[in-house]
Amino acid sequence: MPVAILMPVFDEASRLARTLERVRERAEAMGGVTVFVVDDGSERAVDGSTLPGPGDAFRVVLARHVVNLGQGAALETARQLALRSAELDVFVTMDSDGQHCADDALSLVQAVRAGADVAFGDRFLGDSEIPPSRRALLHGARVFERVLTGLCLNDAHNGLRAFSRRAIERIPLRQSRMAHATEIKQRIARARASAEGPSLTLVEVPVTVRYSSDTRAKGQRASGAALILRDLLGQYLFGEAE
């Protein structure tokens, strides 16, 4: 099972099953998939019996946070769980609400297998119908992250990403909420600048993000951007030195 999919879930039980079913359909093409589902303290806990069962090339590992911590914390739990399996060599982060396509996850896996350490999904190059307000917000985030990290990425906050093992090992997440997306880039920039260990290579791969009224309601808003800034500043001022 060489591919791990890290999938945080919060109050998404119905869409989670559909998303997993689509991943399962592409599992063989990816060479086998283990999905690490972390229920981040959903009001109604994810019921494993409602999810697609395992197959020859598909496994699901289910974990649950007893309290809601945030998407970044759930991703970190999934990351730590996945790193325990030595046979996994590609690690994909993917949303559970169905806005990411399993086909795109496959493209990212192929990019990592072709030699990239990190493959970011780029919705601006894909067929996404991005609402204007979201487009403006993402543009602001792109400029902000470029200033903060020096990384020049087209799509700043796309949750669909793939990492090689040596990359994901160097990206522990301390940001529990949405600032983890920026933290990932900060850690990549630091790893690239560091003399220790090999440098990390980045690519961006066109992906399609499906926007529905539900996903838009749950997605990031301008107020979310303010919270991200607050969390980043808090970590900068008070976070323990590493």
Added chain:
Amino acid sequence: MTFASYLLLGLVAGLVIYDFAQLRGKNRRALVLEVVVYVIGGFFIAFPGRATDLAHFVGIGRGVDFLLYPIVIWLVRESLLSRRRRLQEDERMAELTRAVAILEARELPAKTEAARQG
């Protein structure tokens, strides 16, 4: 003393009585500190001239500034310290929650034929 001074002193006394009642049966050591601070505050309310004398003594123009400056400094410091404490507590909570989640993580078993059809 002016009418406003009596009003403020009444407010301070009311706060002490309220806090004393709230902490019935609990640890009241913090209340001692509160009373000390309120007595000093009450003194300066009753004798504002003394605050001005002290302010002049240390080179500050007005008595009220003499009280205001340390209070603002203390509030800023307290706010920063509590933010740091909260971040540390959040991290500890995340670590604990994660440890439990990893300990209890399970791989989903294959479904039985009945479950697949149902």
